[in-house]
Amino acid sequence: MSDFARLLSQYGAIRAEHEELYRDLHQHPELSHQETRTAAKAADLLESWGFRVERGVGGTGVVGVLTSGEGPTVLMRADMDALPVREATGAPYASTAEATDADGVTVPVTHACGHDVHVACLLGAAQLLASDLDAWHGTAIVLFQPAEETGDGARAMVEDGLLARIPKPDVALAQHVLPGPAGHVGTRIGAVLSAADSIRVRVFGRGGHGSMPQNTVDPVVLAAMIVVRLQTVIAREIAPTEPAVLTVGSIRAGSKSNIIPDDAVLELNIRTYSDATRQHILDAVDRIVRAECAASASPREPEIELYDSFPLTSNDEAVTSRVADAFAAHFGERAGQLELQTASEDFSDIPRSAGVPYTYWRIAGTDPDAWEAAVKSGTVTSDIPANHSPLFLPVIQPTLQTGTEALLVAAGAWLAA
Secondary structure: OOHHHHHHOOHHHHHHHHHHHHHHHHHOOOOOOOOHHHHHHHHHHHHHOOOEEEEEEOOOEEEEEEEEOOOOEEEEEEEOOOEOOOOOOOOOOOOOOEEEOOOOOEEEOEOOOOHHHHHHHHHHHHHHHHHOHHHOOEEEEEEEEOOOOOOOHHHHHHHOOHHHHOOOOOEEEEEEEEEEEOOOEEEOOEEEEOEEEEEEEEEEOEOEEOOOHHHOEOHHHHHHHHHHHHHHHHHHHOOOOOOEEEEEEEEEEOOOOOEEOOEEEEEEEEEEOOHHHHHHHHHHHHHHHHHHHHHOOOOOOOEEEEEEEEOOEEEOHHHHHHHHHHHHHHHHHHEEEOOOEOOOOOOOHHHHHHOOOEEEEEEEEEOHHHHHHHHHHOOHHHHOOOOOOOOOOOOOOOHHHHHHHHHHHHHHHHHOO
16 A cells, blocks of 8 residues: 555544534534634634634635655645525525625625535545645645635635745645536546636616606616627627627616616526637627617617626646546446536636645535436436535535545645656
């Protein structure tokens, strides 16, 4: 048995406390930028294991650094925040937490996206690395990031001097728990998570009585024409082989049936997998909105605001191949391919700012029997809760062990080399 294989074999010794840690995290979820308890728990544990710890990076972010001789530097990241969702799993450790959101509203809070799994797995990997310094050589950086759900947590850490507080990594690693048979992992070279952009458009008309539309410029009709025209961007301007999504998720205008309002507000969401396609769609939105305003004789130029942008997650080929080979050697048939995802993430803001390559993979968290039954009956989408559902709850094992081992195996491709 190699030194690193010996380290991996020690998971059984921490399994019980690791599961209890996960249950505690699950029962105490915290909203984006409010992850004070989670951050303190992570920092205290890291310090007890001998890590040098930086607290309060980018608000509530935590970074631990541990060195064992000369060698590469590997950064591993987990996100900490939960969602304003009321849990409906019925689990004995289900969340009953509530919190006040950024708008001052009291909301239920649940780890409906699996970030509690991510935190627990990274802490498990950190504990095992600290327990056997002779098994690896180099520097391990474990990073606990706030506010992934709002898309600004990684950027906040970078803007708060993250890169000056840690050694420069040679590679950055991250994972996410998703539906699929627990115990399996999946990797993908190139684009894996979409870039996401939200756009708020305000168009202006001239209000008046609904019985005298000739005296008005109707912003409701204008907004409707914009919605129709925007459907042609994906259908007629983007190649069928290039995946992209443009959704108008919200239209707000008026307050009464017989009053033509002065303005209308549309909110759009765009998902793309290349910088060129992203820019083309953003330009097309701007062009169409302005042209329809001109066609409707709008009395003012529209207001177009880009907000809540998530970067493209595109895995480095060499790094991903190296991790995939390590996964295949360790997990065997449980290591496979990750399909293209339409979800979005901000993890890549960190390695891109540092100028280092990265890879991002999936660990599956669904009960294997339930998954197999749903696949056989063709009911995966209806029977298997996905992330952000109030019913989303990864099985504790083998999910935690798989996620912990995946981080260690991936990091070991450098640290145990």
